[in-house]
Amino acid sequence: MISVVILGSGNVATHLFKAFNKADGIVINQWYSRNINAIASYKNDTEVIDDLSLIKDADAYILAVSDDAISELSSQLPFENRLVMHTSGSVNIYDIDKKHKRGVFYPLQTLSKDADIDFAQVPICVETIDKKCYPIIKDLAVAIGSPTKRVNSDQRRVLHLAAVFVNNFTNQLYRIGHEVTESEGAEFDLLKPLIMETAKKVQDLSPFKAQTGPAMRNDKKTIRKHLKLLENQHHKDIYELLTTSIQHTHGRKKL
Amino acid sequence: MISVVILGSGNVATHLFKAFNKADGIVINQWYSRNINAIASYKNDTEVIDDLSLIKDADAYILAVSDDAISELSSQLPFENRLVMHTSGSVNIYDIDKKHKRGVFYPLQTLSKDADIDFAQVPICVETIDKKCYPIIKDLAVAIGSPTKRVNSDQRRVLHLAAVFVNNFTNQLYRIGHEVTESEGAEFDLLKPLIMETAKKVQDLSPFKAQTGPAMRNDKKTIRKHLKLLENQHHKDIYELLTTSIQHTHGRKKL
Ligand SMILES: NC(=O)c1ccc[n+]([C@@H]2O[C@H](COP(=O)([O-])OP(=O)(O)OC[C@H]3O[C@@H](n4cnc5c(N)ncnc54)[C@H](OP(=O)(O)O)[C@@H]3O)[C@@H](O)[C@H]2O)c1
Ligand SMILES: NC(=O)c1ccc[n+]([C@@H]2O[C@H](COP(=O)([O-])OP(=O)(O)OC[C@H]3O[C@@H](n4cnc5c(N)ncnc54)[C@H](OP(=O)(O)O)[C@@H]3O)[C@@H](O)[C@H]2O)c1
Numbered sequence: 155m156i157s158v159v160i161l162g163s164g165n166v167a168t169h170l171f172k173a174f175n176k177a178d179g180i181v182i183n184q185w186y187s188r189n190i191n192a193i194a195s196y197k198n199d200t201e202v203i204d205d206l207s208l209i210k211d212a213d214a215y216i217l218a219v220s221d222d223a224i225s226e227l228s229s230q231l232p233f234e235n236r237l238v239m240h241t242s243g244s245v246n247i248y249d250i251d252k253k254h255k256r257g258v259f260y261p262l263q264t265l266s267k268d269a270d271i272d273f274a275q276v277p278i279c280v281e282t283i284d285k286k287c288y289p290i291i292k293d294l295a296v297a298i299g300s301p302t303k304r305v306n307s308d309q310r311r312v313l314h315l316a317a318v319f320v321n322n323f324t325n326q327l328y329r330i331g332h333e334v335t336e337s338e339g340a341e342f343d344l345l346k347p348l349i350m351e352t353a354k355k356v357q358d359l360s361p362f363k364a365q366t367g368p369a370m371r372n373d374k375k376t377i378r379k380h381l382k383l384l385e386n387q388h389h390k391d392i393y394e395l396l397t398t399s400i401q402h403t404h405g406r407k408k409l
Numbered sequence: 410m411i412s413v414v415i416l417g418s419g420n421v422a423t424h425l426f427k428a429f430n431k432a433d434g435i436v437i438n439q440w441y442s443r444n445i446n447a448i449a450s451y452k453n454d455t456e457v458i459d460d461l462s463l464i465k466d467a468d469a470y471i472l473a474v475s476d477d478a479i480s481e482l483s484s485q486l487p488f489e490n491r492l493v494m495h496t497s498g499s500v501n502i503y504d505i506d507k508k509h510k511r512g513v514f515y516p517l518q519t520l521s522k523d524a525d526i527d528f529a530q531v532p533i534c535v536e537t538i539d540k541k542c543y544p545i546i547k548d549l550a551v552a553i554g555s556p557t558k559r560v561n562s563d564q565r566r567v568l569h570l571a572a573v574f575v576n577n578f579t580n581q582l583y584r585i586g587h588e589v590t591e592s593e594g595a596e597f598d599l600l601k602p603l604i605m606e607t608a609k610k611v612q613d614l615s616p617f618k619a620q621t622g623p624a625m626r627n628d629k630k631t632i633r634k635h636l637k638l639l640e641n642q643h644h645k646d647i648y649e650l651l652t653t654s655i656q657h658t659h660g661r662k663k664l
Contacts, residue, residue, distance in 0.1 A: 221631075244631055262599050264606055264621060275602040309595035315635050316586035320600050321607045322622035323651040324579050329616035329658055331571035340564035344517050345575050346612055347530040351519055352576045353608035357601050361584035366519060367577030376476075376499055380570050388654050395650055396578040399643050403584060 156180050156293055157212040161227065163187035165265045166241050167218035173273050173298040175199055180297050183212045206230055213290060214239065216259060217250075225249040237287050243314030247281050247307060257282045257291055260310055261300070264321055273298045279305045279313060330389055337385070362403065369400035411435050411548060412467040416482065418442035420520045421496050422473035428528050428553040430454055435552050438467045461485055468545060471496065471514060472505075480504040492542050498569030502536050502562060512537045512546055515565055516555070519576055528553045534560045534568060585644055592640070617658065624655035 158174060160167050160182060167187075174180045182200045187193045190204035203209070209232065217224050217240045224240045231238065234253035243260050250256040258281035265271060278295040280302050282288050288304065295302040305313065328349060332342045355364045368376040377397060384390045400406070413429060415422050415437060422442075429435045437455045442448045445459035458464070464486065470493045472479050479495045486493065489508035498515050505511040513536035520526060533550040535557050537543050543559065550557040560568065583604060587597045610619045623631040632652060639645045655661070 221628075244634060263603055264610070266621070269610070271606075275606060277599045277602060279599065303596065303599055305595060308593045309590075311634075311638060312589050312593045313595050313599060315638055316589040316595075316597075316600055317603055318622055318624075318635065318648075319582045319589065320586040320604050322620065322624060322655065323647070324582050324604075324607050325611065325616050325620050326624075326651050326655050326658070327574045327579050327582070328611050329620070330654070331575040332616050334567050334571040334574065335564075338563045338567045340560060340568050340571075341558065342571075342615075344532045344534065344558055344568060345571055347532060348518055348572055349575050349579075349608045349611060351526075351530060352579050353604045355519070355524070356580065356583050356604060360597075361580050361587050365577065365580050365584070366521070367573055369573075369577060373476075379499060379566075380573065383566060383570055388650075388657060392578070392650055392654060393573075395643075395647055396581050399585070399647060400577065400581050402643060403581070 156214065156290060156297070157183045158214045158216060158294070159184045159186065159209060159212045160216050160218060161186045162216075162218035162220075163189065163192035164218065164220075165267050166261065167216075168267050169261075169265050169271060169273075170216060170218060170241075170298075171196065171200075174294075177297040177299075180294065183210050184208075207232055209233070211236075213237065214257075214294065215254075216241065221245050225251070228254060237290065239291065243279075243310060243317065247283060255284060255287050257287050258310065259291060259294070260305075260314075262313060262317060273300045276300045278302045279310055281305055281307065281310055327392075330392065333386070334384070334389070365400060365404065367400075369397040370404055370406070372401065372406045411469065411545060411552070412438045413469045413471060413549070414439045414441065414464060414467045415471050415473060416441045417473035417475075418444065418447035419473065419475075420522050421516065422471075423522050424516075424520050424526060424528075425471060425473060425496075425553075426451065426455075429549075432552040432554075435549065438465050439463075462487055464488070466491075468492065469494065469512075469549065470509075476500050480506070483509060492545065494546065498534075498565060498572065502538060510539060510542050512542050513565065514546060514549070515560075515569075517568060517572060528555045531555045533557045534565055536560055536562065536565055582647075585647065588641070589639070589644070620655060620659065622655075624652040625659055625661070627656065627661045 174182050184201045185193050186203050193202045215238045221242050224245050228251040238254035239257035239259040247256050247258050260279040261276045263276040278300045280291050292302050335342050429437050439456045440448050441458050448457045472495045476497050479500050483506040493509035494512035494514040502511050502513050515534040516531045518531040533555045535546050547557050590597050
């Protein structure tokens, strides 16, 4: 049985609480938030606290707090030599106070309090300084059904950066698709199957092989028509830049 | 029973052939390709031809050929006053020779010969000049299980443009995610669940509401770190432009 204390009450903390709470092999000793009201409704499931001096012994402490709060909160913990992890994609493992055994438990997924998530779809990127800490972190992930991957700091950083491209930037392309269709009173809903299919395609095929379309074919006529249709200069710039990027990747002639 | 003749032997023609062939209520009278070898293997399922003078009577003719070939091929058809449709997102309906009853049967999906597709996930955007042609086109779509939507030319054009954003450009962002992760020997595979989740999220939530991340939060520290990490100038430009675009959409301060 692995005992944990969760710190923070945001998106990640809440999902981890729920997943750990129903997992076999994990016991949540306490849940800390500086704002006790945020977690008070869980007081029948675990001990909720807002005072760090009350914090109990556990095998692992998970700081699921804002990136900027990780360093300070880790220093405030009134103990040392225990395993303390943060959950961030971009914060250095050395930002955790060195009095602790330090680790990273980075869920490479978009988590929001209101949306359910299946932890089988949440790869946990694990980083440790002392490799003896790895098995316990791995066991935590396995208990909630998540795949794990050991990564070093450089790898975690680029994964976080890549996540911005495939998640935030992709979502903004969906948004532009929405704006463009609605500009003529067409329905964004019609694009939803295509959005799913585009994501599905790269589950088995590399994005390189999956590429199609006017930029890939260097279909100048269509590209010109599209640029003419776009009224928003931002959208035009994005169209041109991504067209060039595709042609660059695939060795096509420039626009 | 609706009788059809399919013209062309590429991605769309092949998928339509297979879908029509197994649908109740549709009979494929003939399949034409200028290159008979491409369709010869289907000769037990239907009559395959490469000579337009042999073309038979049918309720509908589907020109699933390259955009540039639609106009000429429609003129070469040795009959008039019958329903002739193309399948393109960007070609004008008036490009079809005016001796025909003209229509568009535009499958808003990415179709490739080698990949199976469920036609329930292929919205058919229908355009007609004479609205009396609509029911037969609608019946064709219904028979293969596809949702249909009547669109006008302007709407079809913006749908095709939006499809480039949510499909080709999105796929290029996946490609950049691939390059960025592999630059440090991290695995693109780790990003696949996030790619699926990002696509799933906008099935129920608008892309506007689904947005998260450093650009949205105006997290300058992370944005700066990411720009520093990116070595490829193209990738930097795309990062900056899409960050600005998100901030513009959400009324955040500029970079
Ligand atoms: N959400 C995701 O998709 C995701 C995915 C992977 C990794 N991460 C990482 O996971 C961590 C948490 O993210 P999140 O999305 O859960 O954030 P969030 O929803 O904004 O929650 C942040 C939590 O940190 C607490 N906090 C902030 N400053 C604090 C301080 N000085 N002392 C104590 N607690 C403090 C907040 O408390 P208050 O409520 O009292 O302000 C809140 O409970 C971050 O490192 C993030 O980079 C997030
Ligand atoms: N693929 C998609 O995802 C998709 C989705 C929606 C709409 N569309 C539209 O559907 C149409 C077909 O696309 P596709 O992807 O199926 O293209 P494709 O795979 O490239 O096939 C094009 C077909 O057109 C034939 N063709 C070209 N020029 C011709 C001519 N002058 N006379 C007779 N046949 C000619 C080709 O014959 P040869 O093999 O002999 O060259 C080939 O059979 C296009 O209008 C496209 O915009 C495609």
